[in-house]
Amino acid sequence: MTFKIVIIGDRNVGKSSLLRRYAKGEFKDYNPNSFPPIVPEYMYESTVTNDKTSEVAVLIDTVADEDYDDLRPITYNLAKVILVCYSVDDELSFFHVVRKWVPEITKHQSRIPFILVGTKSDLVAKISTNEGKQLAEKLHAAAFLECSSKDGTGIKEVFTTALNIYTRSFAYKRRNKRPCNIM
Numbered sequence: 001m002t003f004k005i006v007i008i009g010d011r012n013v014g015k016s017s018l019l020r021r022y023a024k025g026e027f028k029d030y031n032p033n034s035f036p037p038i039v040p041e042y043m044y045e046s047t048v049t050n051d052k053t054s055e056v057a058v059l060i061d062t063v064a065d066e067d068y069d070d071l072r073p074i075t076y077n078l079a080k081v082i083l084v085c086y087s088v089d090d091e092l093s094f095f096h097v098v099r100k101w102v103p104e105i106t107k108h109q110s111r112i113p114f115i116l117v118g119t120k121s122d123l124v125a126k127i128s129t130n131e132g133k134q135l136a137e138k139l140h141a142a143a144f145l146e147c148s149s150k151d152g153t154g155i156k157e158v159f160t161t162a163l164n165i166y167t168r169s170f171a172y173k174r175r176n177k178r179p180c181n182i183m
């Protein structure tokens with residue numbers, strides 16, 4: 001069973017940067033209105049480790065545009081954890097977590113756990129850590145974290161937390177169940 005992680009959230013919140021920072025250890029600051037931006041990659045494979053185990057994760061990037069609203073949920077299929085992102089400096093992206101992103105998960109794959117991720121924590125925040133935490137609780141997120149792909153703060157924790165959630169899941173336990181010997 002693949003440890004598949006999908007990232008969603010508004011345009012420009014830093015989804016691609018977050019995956020690239022973790023999988024490749026790099027960050028490219030670019031003007032999102034300029035063309036061409038960095039060539040997008042939509043999938044990475046990367047090892048994630050927690051204090052108990054290590055798993056190769058498949059990280060799936062997504063496109064936020066409405067044109068993809070019918071297509072995007074296909075990527076949720078067999079996902080183990082979804083990263084729902086908003087940018088701490090963008091109130092509308094926070095609002096859309098409630099209005100669009102979590103309802104979209106609930107509609108298509110209500111049992112997949114999600115982490116609420118406040119991105120761009122290096123910028124002056126319009127959404128406080130406390131507001132993020134409260135929303136995560138209200139929406140029954142499996143976890144809440146803030147991070148910055150620019151300075152690297154909190155990036156590793158996003159993926160370690162995703163692995164912690166996955167290893168606690170029924171799917172993971174079933175996969176790793178040892179055959180029992182009946183005496």
Ligand SMILES: Nc1nc2c(ncn2[C@@H]2O[C@H](COP(=O)(O)OP(=O)(O)OP(=O)(O)O)[C@@H](O)[C@H]2O)c(=O)[nH]1
Nearest residue numbers: 011012013014015016017029030032120148149150
């Ligand atoms: N200051 C700061 N800027 C960031 C950070 N992460 C991304 N950015 C910038 O935010 C912009 C958008 O980043 P992307 O990673 O392309 O965002 P995205 O969510 O993938 O955007 P779309 O693919 O268009 O939906 C770029 O200008 C990045 O350089 C961060 O942690 N801090």
Ligand SMILES: [Mg+2]
Nearest residue numbers: 015016017061
């Ligand atoms: Mg992107």
